[in-house]
Amino acid sequence: MMRENRQLSLRAEDYSLLTDLYQLTMGACYAGEGIDLKRASFELFARKLPDRFGYIIAMGLEQALDYLEQWYFTPSQIESLQATGIFAGAPARFWSILESGRFSGDVWAVLEGTPIFPNEPFLRVEAPLWQAQLVETYLLNTLNYQSLIATRAARMRDVAGEKAKLLEFGTRRAFSPQGAMWAARAALAAGMDSTSNVLAALQLGRKPSGTMAHALVMAFGAISGSEDEAFAAFSRYFPEAALLIDTYDTVAAAERLAEQVKRGERKVAGVRLDSGDLAKLSQKVRSLLPQATIFASGDIDEWAIAQLKRENATIDGYGVGTRLVSGKPVNGVYKLVEIDGIPTMKQSSSKETYPGRKQIFRHQNNRDRLGLASETPTSEEKPLLELVMQQGKRIQERDSLDEIAARVAASVASLPQETRQIDEPQPIKVEISSGLQQLKTEVEQRLEQESCR
Structure with a gap:
């Protein structure tokens, strides 16, 4: 046998x-x-x-x-x-x-x-x-x-423009662990700025990048009852990382962060929007947090980027995953x-x-x-x-x-x-x-x- x-x-x-x-x-x-x-x-x-x-x-x-x-x-x-x-x-x-x-x-x-x-x-x-x-x-x-x-990444870069940050987030959606490594490599080689895949980034001589997940906000929310405590805790250890602000109410979270910035209690390097009307939300967040870098994610592809630009979204970078690493x-x-x-x-x-x-x-x-x-x-x-x-x-x-x-x-x-x-x-x-x-x-x-x- x-x-x-x-x-x-x-x-x-x-x-x-x-x-x-x-x-x-x-x-x-x-x-x-x-x-x-x-x-x-x-x-x-x-x-x-x-x-x-x-x-x-x-x-x-x-x-x-x-x-x-x-x-x-x-x-x-x-x-x-x-x-x-x-x-x-x-x-x-x-x-x-x-x-x-x-x-x-x-x-x-x-x-x-x-x-x-x-x-x-x-x-x-x-x-x-x-x-x-x-x-x-x-x-x-x-x-x-x-x-x-590489072709998908090149098209996204072409649509997003040279200044936009493009982050590869596709590891969890790639067809295999080996595929995830190749996807990260091809995306970087075609002009994306970074990957969240730690192993791929380190093997390619790059610094991995990422933000945070809803789980962190939900965990702190359940324990302390405060979304703000989750933001404060994460920022204590990773002050330059973007905060994910759409777990509950995106605008309310941005308003609270803006008040804390105004009072000098915190700095907000960046925020990530993962759901909802991304164009309208980005405009509102920009008015509240004008110095923060705004990232968007959630089934982003070249057509989504083009549509957001037509709607005058104020987005500085995109996290792309599923639609980058899969497809025909x-x-x-x-x-x-x-x-x-x-x-x-x-x-x-x-x-x-x-x-x-x-x-x-x-x-x-x-x-x-x-x-x-x-x-x-x-x-x-x-x-x-x-x-x-x-x-x-x-x-x-x-x-x-x-x-x-x-x-x-x-x-x-x-x-x-x-x-x-x-x-x-x-x-x-x-x-x-x-x-x-x-x-x-x-x-x-x-x-x-x-x-x-």
Whole structure:
């Protein structure tokens, strides 16, 4: 009987098994048929953007490269696979390549923080077929999720403006503890100011931020009968923290705090509003506590921020959680585009792909051309896919979160307004180069001839 591990924690040495079963069964098939070492190229891209998105911010490359550098199979992992009985018919060669395997391929990728559009590759993996196949699941997981968070964060920053404080509060709503860590990282890399996730903040070299919860006010209220005692106690230990003032009556709480400030009994650095008519409440609180920083939270997203600004809300910062770390995913896919030098493509209805190794050529006037990797950019174009890993080793310096955030800000600001808008955005049209279109036609003709044999 197989042993059960109920903790389900993830360690770096577990990375190789964090994959879908069919990656391993295909790897066994490749080994059995003697094609496992054929050079293969896979590209990761999204066929379309999530609903109401005008672009995707590429994110997650850092963790993808970490994964590839640490990817290998231990003897105990191989024993566990054998114990399942699923691979009873697998060839001996399959086990030998797992035993000797570390990722030895090359990776081309767009830099984190770069806006991309449908059919444009986030990255391309060029490696022995069995390796390129087995890493698919993890690459999709990290790039799809972090790119979703980064895109939402970039849109919120764009709507809120440079001066607004944006705090990531999504840990309790993220889909998993690992997802919460990635969400915090992607949000910071896309321009948010801080995260409430203590572990993520400290691991990323940042200071965590947060306020207080209703429980503190309710606890003091039950014991002493006073909301003000809760504020006073919290401020004694954390004088610069914002006070949550909507547990009972927001305006009444603000009025009492204003009187205490006037009498010189306390200072109020900031307050947080978590419910009610946030625009009207913020205006009233501003009139009572003009020096306090006003934060708003409670199902905040880019549309909510835009609406609050239209209503002339006097809000200095936003705490965003649920609607940042959840939602419709970036539906990135990972497809074989070349094997042993032979370009290939998928022809399924509505899921057709372009063959061959590709490059994104970004024109300085906000036009993209998707072409073959062998094509040459014009004097007004910049190729976006860069060689970031060679023979399994990184060849570029790691970007800091601040560098990535600066790239996001500059890139989003350079996009047309109709692409940046949050209502009915218009993505940049991606031109298909004549060389890529010609290759597609040639591959289609070849596949048609083969199917008629």
